[in-house]
Amino acid sequence: MNDGTAGSTPMPVIATKSRRPFSAWTAYSAAVSLILIFAVVTPVLICLWGSFTTLSTMGAASTLSGAGWETQKSLGIYASGARETTGPFTLLWYAYVFEVYGHTIGLSFKLAATSILVTIVLGVFGGYGLVRYDFPGKALLEEIISIPLSLPGISIAVALLGTYGIIRDSWTIILFGHLLYTLPFMLQSVTSTLRSYNFFELERAAASLGANWFQRLRYILLPNLRHAIIIGSLLVFTISLGEFNASFLLTTPINLTLPASLYDTYTNDSFQVSSAATSVFMLVVIPVLMAIQFMGGKEMKEVGQAA
């Protein structure tokens, strides 16, 4: 942008605040906004409430008999009504979720952590190469990189099952799907930072002063990319944790991710247990999301794949 190369976008004009008085349009917008807030917040709150309640609500009994849970006292096959034992609120549902689906939380975290590591390596080096150099086929590569943003998860799951069926029982096949959907975001984060300021002149100056490649990497590239890497990592974490469309076909009863296990709870367990499982997910992901927002992640709007 500063080097005046062709194709740079015009400097954005800072939008001035409207000086018009409170118009009908503003009233309408405000009303719609309130409805949206209500629509977004209410289901989340109900879910959180459901995760603690012992009320027999949503038509399903509040007992944990939906999955043969026993009380600690006896090896009776079904639990008696939780309401009789613990009052209006209980942590039983969470305890159950952790006992039966705890390993899925572990796997999801493992996948997310691995995704973060791999995308940092691929993203930093790849992003550097994409911004720094011109080479034949660069435009094509950039298009290919952006395909996962719109590619349906189930398509790639079918493709991966076909090609990598041999490693079907390993968690790495799920990792492939996650990496495919998270890498473009790390790349975006890195490249937009690299593009936005005079990074290469710094590098050139350092090189002329005798810094070798590794020193340039360590003292110039990485420190300046720190913010981009952090935001990218949070994005990768969120996407990986929530990935369902591709993961669902790739999971096996041994390797079950958290969202896939949520599907099990929705079809098999009571509203309370489902809410507890969902709340676990929400309580992990929503704070990360807020963190990205407040750190100024503009890339959020393109998180494409989670439906």
Place this chain on the structure above:
Amino acid sequence: MNVKQNFLRLTGIAVVAGAMVAVGSSSAWSWDAAEFQKRIEAGKKTEGTTLIQYDAQPNYANWGGVTHFFRQKYGVRVPPDMKGSGPTLAALLREQNTTVADVAYYNALVGLEAGEKGVHQAYKPAGWEKIPEWCKDPNGMWFCVHQGVIGFIVNTDALKKANVPVPKCWKDIVDPKYKGLVAYDDPTVHGTAMEAIFAANLGAGGSTKDFKPGIEYLKQLDKNVLRYSRDTSYNPTLRGEIGIWLHADGSGYKMKWEDKGPIEVVIPCEGTVSVPLAMGLVKWAKRPQLAKAYLDWLLSPEAQGIWADSYWLPILTEFMSPQAKERMKPLHGTYDLIKSVSIAEKRSMIGDYRNAWRDQIRRQ
């Protein structure tokens, strides 16, 4: 019903213990719990503490309770798996030697097919001789573990809201007043649903050679059907989202007496069929030692007793506790309505029947 109160006072152990005492003295094969424990420990050392069963839905035949008991007592985890009979077979056929499954559970019709298609290995568990002939493969490819009966699982609250009476017969539910209240699982996918449409055919006047009356009946019924579930409709029925679920009775009784839902189980007056359910040892099982022990255990007084108390008829009925027998008597006793049809007879017809259903009812 006093039956309910009786049950609630009992713990699983008491039931099982009683059954063991009743049985131990009478049968040729006796269950040796200590010996079994040793086998499991040996298996765990070499094969780990997880065993994979395809189709282990917690709410179906109380697999949740059975697997939980197994885990608590022997330390081996069998995680839930939501595949129905059809998808289980499809998965095994597709995955072949990359499969993670060790054992598979299906409706006996599909189990028969699985054995023929070569995804099982032969294994005759301890207690094999006591399984009735009609419910096992002579070569040991599959064997039944329990059975249910097809009936209407009715949510009386939902029906009350819709102002309709509880149906008694197959011909009742095609009445337009039940519109939007009926559901059954997709019979191209779920074994129990295959039995349900089979029973509907018999109820509509068809036979084991002719399913045309069945198709006509189901086409009529389709107007009242809310959905053909891919996954289980247990929760929706309990919640009242579905009014009448055509399914196995055991699930209904569990909803009624354990989940305390407003549920009635109705055996249709024209007749019904039984739902035999079978297990097989997967050919490419990666944990064969544990798998074999597990299959043996499923025929043990412990597991069979749990099923008896979960309102499913165990295949080795001698392991039913007297209390369970008492409780089941009025339920299964009135079941002269169960038409006696062999698995082979059902099997000969079900393939084409399913395809006809798919082409004429699901695909329009």
Place this chain on the structure above:
Amino acid sequence: MFAKDRIAPLFYILPLIVFFMAVMVYPFVDMMIHGLFPSQEMIEVSGASEVAARTLGWRDLTFGNYIAVFTDPFYRSSLVLSLVLSAVVSALSIALCIGPAWLLVRRDFPGKRAFRAILTIPMAFSGIIIGFLAVIMIGRIGFIPQLTRWLVGVPVGEALAYSLTGLGIAYIWFQIPRATLTLESAIRKFDWDLDSAARSLGASNWQALRYVLLPLLTPAIVSTVAVTFAVSMGSFGVALLLLKKASVFPLEIYNQIYANLAFEMAGAMSVVLGVITVGINYALRKYAERYYAHVVARG
């Protein structure tokens, strides 16, 4: 400049290329080719022997699967449903979110940051969670029917979640953050001086809207549609939980794998879905870019 300038790009880019080749391009092409093999059904219909007993050779390759996607009413109807649903949802999301987006840019109010943060919440959830939340809100015994029954005696939206309308509502709920943020950042780039200039020259509100704002807004809308359309087309989790009678295309793919042995058919369908979705997304994005360059940047 640096020495070794020719090899250097390769050093940085090669891992990327290898990754995308291995994880996306090759499996996709592989799937495309497998889609050319006849599925079990096709073999049975043509009277040939069981697949298990016979290995398929090059002579058996056929476009039958791909053709069936477009000609067999069963598959075609689910494809059409996906397309129509995605288009409608995209249009409605934009119409719904343009107000709040405008507010975020042009007005200051307390709690604005929290407002934007709240609106991004749906983005964290995957499809099945959204399905579950839809059942909570507008299922047969959902919150809204129960609330309205308690307030006015009539349950509004009972069992809405299981209809196509309910599915659409769930999709729109999921698109709220995406639509709002994309529109917001586009509106933020407006040159409001153009608007004031037009008005000072005597343009009425309507004329300003039509000749200034709408052209400015079009690339933003088109690129938002590009994203929301693609996401809706690929959406699987929501439909898995909610749709019980009708079927959208990704759900049909799942059925083919889950219940049948028709892996080839599923592969062919996946190829079609991928190509259509990515293709439409690409076309819309390019259109938005060119529109922006030709119409907007020239003032």
